[in-house]
Amino acid sequence: MTHPLFYDEVKRHDHAELARRFAQAGEDAVLRAICSAEQGDALTEDDYIALLSPAAAPHLERMAEAARTLTRRNFGRAIQLFTPLYLANYCTNRCVYCGFNTGNDIARRKLSMEEIDAEGAAIAATGLRHILLLTGDAPKLTGPEYIADAARVLRKHMPGISVEVYSLTEEEYALLAQAGVDGMTMFQETYNEELYAKLHPAGPKRDFRFRLDAPDRAGQAKLRSLNVGALLGLDDWRMDSFFTGLHARWLQCHYPAADIALSVPRMRPHVGVFDDVHPVSDRDLVQIITAARLFLPTAGIVVSSRESAQFRDRLMRIAVTRVSAGVSTAVGGHAGAPAHDDDSPQFDIADPRSPAQMSEAIRALGLSPVFKYWEPLEGESFSCGCAPFRKDSRA
Numbered sequence: 001m002t003h004p005l006f007y008d009e010v011k012r013h014d015h016a017e018l019a020r021r022f023a024q025a026g027e028d029a030v031l032r033a034i035c036s037a038e039q040g041d042a043l044t045e046d047d048y049i050a051l052l053s054p055a056a057a058p059h060l061e062r063m064a065e066a067a068r069t070l071t072r073r074n075f076g077r078a079i080q081l082f083t084p085l086y087l088a089n090y091c092t093n094r095c096v097y098c099g100f101n102t103g104n105d106i107a108r109r110k111l112s113m114e115e116i117d118a119e120g121a122a123i124a125a126t127g128l129r130h131i132l133l134l135t136g137d138a139p140k141l142t143g144p145e146y147i148a149d150a151a152r153v154l155r156k157h158m159p160g161i162s163v164e165v166y167s168l169t170e171e172e173y174a175l176l177a178q179a180g181v182d183g184m185t186m187f188q189e190t191y192n193e194e195l196y197a198k199l200h201p202a203g204p205k206r207d208f209r210f211r212l213d214a215p216d217r218a219g220q221a222k223l224r225s226l227n228v229g230a231l232l233g234l235d236d237w238r239m240d241s242f243f244t245g246l247h248a249r250w251l252q253c254h255y256p257a258a259d260i261a262l263s264v265p266r267m268r269p270h271v272g273v274f275d276d277v278h279p280v281s282d283r284d285l286v287q288i289i290t291a292a293r294l295f296l297p298t299a300g301i302v303v304s305s306r307e308s309a310q311f312r313d314r315l316m317r318i319a320v321t322r323v324s325a326g327v328s329t330a331v332g333g334h335a336g337a338p339a340h341d342d343d344s345p346q347f348d349i350a351d352p353r354s355p356a357q358m359s360e361a362i363r364a365l366g367l368s369p370v371f372k373y374w375e376p377l378e379g380e381s382f383s384c385g386c387a388p389f390r391k392d393s394r395a
């Protein structure tokens with residue numbers, strides 16, 4: 001049996017045809033989709049297109065109400081907290097929209113294991129128990145072994161360790177799983193293959209397919225938590241939001257025991273120049289998030305500190321289930337002052353709240369901050385539980 005790939009799913013859709021479907025979706029289709037969601041029915045691909053279409057814009061209030069109901073039904077009042085830890089900012093890629101782009105003249109470094117230990121202890125002291133490890137794409141300097149070593153150091157501080165690093169092979173994801181990593185985030189940046197080639201002119205990240213199917217390889221390697229997203233603003237947000245939702249649903253179907261989530265990052269200012277941004281307004285982002293919730297009632301939705309405190313509070317009341325807190329996007333930065341005065345962040349954050357402040361804000365919204373949402377048991381091996389797609393059944 002041939003293992004299906006999400007790439008085949010992406011290729012099933014022609015962008016011009018998709019644009020036509022967004023433009024032609026009418027109010028009837030929008031109201032039908034909202035009604036189906038309100039009645040607890042699974043939405044179709046056509047429903048999702050209608051909810052992302054311009055025709056849905058006048059119905060945002062009703063979509064938000066339906067999204068709020070589905071979120072409380074599936075997640076209660078829980079809001080999961082985590083913080084990113086940048087291990088290194090060496091990078092060999094030339095992603096034109098990123099402050100760590102190899103062409104940008106910034107200070108580069110990576111944390112030693114002693115520094116990582118200190119970062120883990122400092123983060124644990126805030127009460128957080130989930131961490132997201134990030135590196136640039138420089139396997140010679142920050143290869144999978146380095147990331148695995150970091151995870152082994154951090155395990156004593158954190159039960160939950162996810163990675164947002166360059167695309168790995170299935171064997172490399174398995175190596176990280178053995179070291180204590182239980183989750184991964186992969187931003188495809190854009191699902192538009194042609195645009196992707198223009199935005200990634202050099203470096204290993206140019207390989208669209210290898211990146212696209214990374215979450216699938218992580219699932220095969222039995223990581224418990226798989227998170228996907230596009231960098232909103234690179235392409236028409238309707239297109240990339242649609243493919244992100246399809247990707248999340250595809251992963252839910254193939255890895256039913258895994259925790260599948262999607263992120264909705266918008267472009268933020270950074271060192272370097274990238275002017276060709278497709279604007280995504282606050283209202284657009286509300287539509288993206290509510291449509292995602294109605295299409296994917298049980299998927300986590302993550303909003304990072306790229307968004308303002310006020311806006312994140314609003315989104316948590318509707319559909320968001322996981323937020324970052326105490327964020328620094330420079331290398332290290334949790335255990336004290338940055339090691340170098342000229343440390344550059346990958347991008348500027350808009351919500352600087354500490355874990356304690358975030359927690360207080362979440363409670364003020366009538367929601368419950370959750371600092372620990374995963375505990376690996378002694379000797380436990382991660383399992384996706386999806387027998388038809390286990391490695392031994394791959395072609």
Ligand code: SF4
Nearest residue numbers: 091095098100101136
């Ligand atoms: S987005 Fe990632 S891979 Fe691209 S330049 Fe930035 S750090 Fe490197």
